[in-house]
Amino acid sequence: MMKRESILIVEDDPHFMKLLEYNLGKYYQITNAANGIQALESIGKKAPDMIISDIMMPEMDGYTLKEALKNKMGTDAIPFMFITAKGTNNERQKGLALGIDDYLVKPIERETLLSRVRQILDRAKIYKQSFFEDLQTNYVRQNCGGKTLALTNGFDLYFQILPADVASGDYVEIFTCRDGDSVVALGDIAGKGLKAKYFSSTYWAYLKTVFHIYLRNSNSLTNGLIQLNGLLCNDPSLEDIFTTLICLKLGKDRNRITSINAGHLPVLWWRADEGQLEHIEARGPLLGLHEGAVFPEIETLVRPNDRLVIVSDGVIEALNKEGFFYGMERLQDVISKNGSFNPEALAKSLLYEVSEFRSWTPANDDVTVMVISRS
Amino acid sequence: MNINHIMIDDIGIVTVRGNMSADAIEETRGEIESLVAKDGQKLILDMEGVAFIDSAGIGAVVYLVKKCRHSGGAVKIANVQGMVKDVFRMAGLDKALDIYPSVDLALKNFPEPKGKVLVGYDEYLRGSAVS
Structure with missing residues (x-):
């Protein structure tokens, strides 16, 4: 059986968390965290294939979480998506400047969510494959x-x-x-x-x-x-x-x-x-x-x-x-x-x-x- | 392998217990990285409870030392025993690392912070000198 990709959802609203888990859980292995600090702990134990995070959260917000991951070996390249109620252009620019892969504004349609997540994971897979193919070519030499x-x-x-x-x-x-x-x-x-x-x-x-x-x-x-x-x-x-x-x-x-x-x-x-x-x-x-x-x-x-x-x-x-x-x-x-x-x-x-x-x-x-x- | 971490002033005493093997290092990678998350970290690695080390374990020790040195901190190693001592000697680490026979001696060889008298590890463990 093919191993399911893992997604860490970081969200302080338990209702929205459940909704995301319900929609994504059929296709991916889901872990969750209620804020940035819990997310960092979870990633420290096992890095997921992708992170979906809210922005406004207690203890540590989504921006700080992404900043921390960006500065840490091995976590800087984990695909990262914001899902937030903060939909202004400034907020979006701030997220993109931190190197996030996508930014969705609530409310979100189920099909949009699934297709955007799939695109990000496929892109990451292609990047990883070409990286290893390059290494393999070098190794053959x-x-x-x-x-x-x-x-x-x-x-x-x-x-x-x-x-x-x-x-x-x-x-x-x-x-x-x-x-x-x-x-x-x-x-x-x-x-x-x-x-x-x-x-x-x-x-x-x-x-x-x-x-x-x-x-x-x-x-x-x-x-x-x-x-x-x-x-x-x-x-x-x-x-x-x-x-x-x-x-x-x-x-x-x-x-x-x-x-x-x-x-x-x-x-x-x-x-x-x-x-x-x-x-x-x-x-x-x-x-x-x-x-x-x-x-x-x-x-x-x-x-x-x-x-x-x-x-x-x-x-x-x-x-x-x-x-x-x-x-x-x-x-x-x-x-x-x-x-x-x-x-x-x-x-x-x-x-x-x-x-x-x-x-x-x-x-x-x-x-x-x-x-x-x-x- | 388990890792415990206490602070005495600005120096982290890291007690490692168990085998420092490839699997154990992989399992505790997050904890190892968090030890050097801050720049300029000063650490003492107490290895009294480590009976076995392989190249992955050596890699973890070297990673901590290099990471701390590059960010202006330092790592001292204490209580290296038996097989671990032999492996350190074989890898030339006995000459390249700052190794002490006890945590107390390692602690005393860190420069004292200005205006403070650094408490010895034995005194710290007796609980007599930390206020």
């Missing part, structure tokens, strides 16, 4: 991996991003610096709601700028991340989202790896000669949180056939039916068992284990696995 790359300096790399939604918050960048080293970065942009999804493209732009302009020409991952972090900290449009990032510089001498970590899960290093697993602990804070943050670099000397595994939190936070996380221990067990596999086989074995743990149900977060091998 985004590189989700799925093949083994032989980097110029003797490392093989395989990665796969499995997005949980049309827009993946996980991202991978790979490029060669002027000095011949390769840089590999894996990150996770986190945040909820449309605003976070919209502004994650700003994050992308900052990341790509720093990677391709600064890091390509510089030896220092630390300085690159300090630059990036400064940009992210000073952009107030990004206050609702944050990102973790792990960055590796794979040396052209084929053994030396420099790593830096901004709040991401550690790199797991499987040592072929001993069959042992270690964490490479380069700990810095999440990006965009604290402008003075320092990101220490760690140098590691790897040997032929060693494996480096990086995952996103969608792996260790995969949930099974009983509500348990996949966790770091299971991840380590699979890497220890299959460490000798080539990068693609090791990554696929991990993805398989995680999907099986979830009983093949859809993931609730993006899942990314990257495996690097010294060839």
Whole structure:
């Protein structure tokens, strides 16, 4: 059965409220509030698909309610209609200036009400659909991996991003610096709601700028991340989202790896000669949180056939039916068992284990696995 | 997860209890946002009652900190325990956030409002010093 759209009616006159509920209740799921304060409480718990509000109400009037919603993340775009006895042109202009979608003056005919509500909801649906289609188009352009790359300096790399939604918050960048080293970065942009999804493209732009302009020409991952972090900290449009990032510089001498970590899960290093697993602990804070943050670099000397595994939190936070996380221990067990596999086989074995743990149900977060091998 | 909020002068003490997981954060999103609805908010997040946190929980803490900082306020964290402490360390938050072993110490590290002597949290709980 198709889910019915929800409408919050804000009206202090109980008789008119009943009338609206009677007419709209056959087609929509109705909740009600007697004034703006009650409406804000209700919206805080669950945002409706549309709000129909009176203007003159005790405690908080309709204008103040709309103003409050306009200034709040996630509620500014909820379709909003005034139904009021105040029918002057000035009142109408005041409402429209606040960004309302429609304005009906009492008394209202049933057919007019139903058709205007339907129009507003359809318009909102089209807007939402085109927004997500845009995101999907961008996502298709985004590189989700799925093949083994032989980097110029003797490392093989395989990665796969499995997005949980049309827009993946996980991202991978790979490029060669002027000095011949390769840089590999894996990150996770986190945040909820449309605003976070919209502004994650700003994050992308900052990341790509720093990677391709600064890091390509510089030896220092630390300085690159300090630059990036400064940009992210000073952009107030990004206050609702944050990102973790792990960055590796794979040396052209084929053994030396420099790593830096901004709040991401550690790199797991499987040592072929001993069959042992270690964490490479380069700990810095999440990006965009604290402008003075320092990101220490760690140098590691790897040997032929060693494996480096990086995952996103969608792996260790995969949930099974009983509500348990996949966790770091299971991840380590699979890497220890299959460490000798080539990068693609090791990554696929991990993805398989995680999907099986979830009983093949859809993931609730993006899942990314990257495996690097010294060839 | 439940959230309780009391004010001591202009500082909000936010006590969080339960698991800070994705579902719990989604359910309490309205309450979390209302904590920072006002510009310049000063908050202390008491996490003694939080035994578990995932990336969504980290996201909520980071959201509060960033929102307050951008509007001229501040967030201090108190009583981070066990697994939560490990996750904070892994995410580098132990160095980036203002973390204190108790609410009382966090409170004492906020600048005192002019002309007022800030009451300690322990004294406040004993009910002896608020008039």
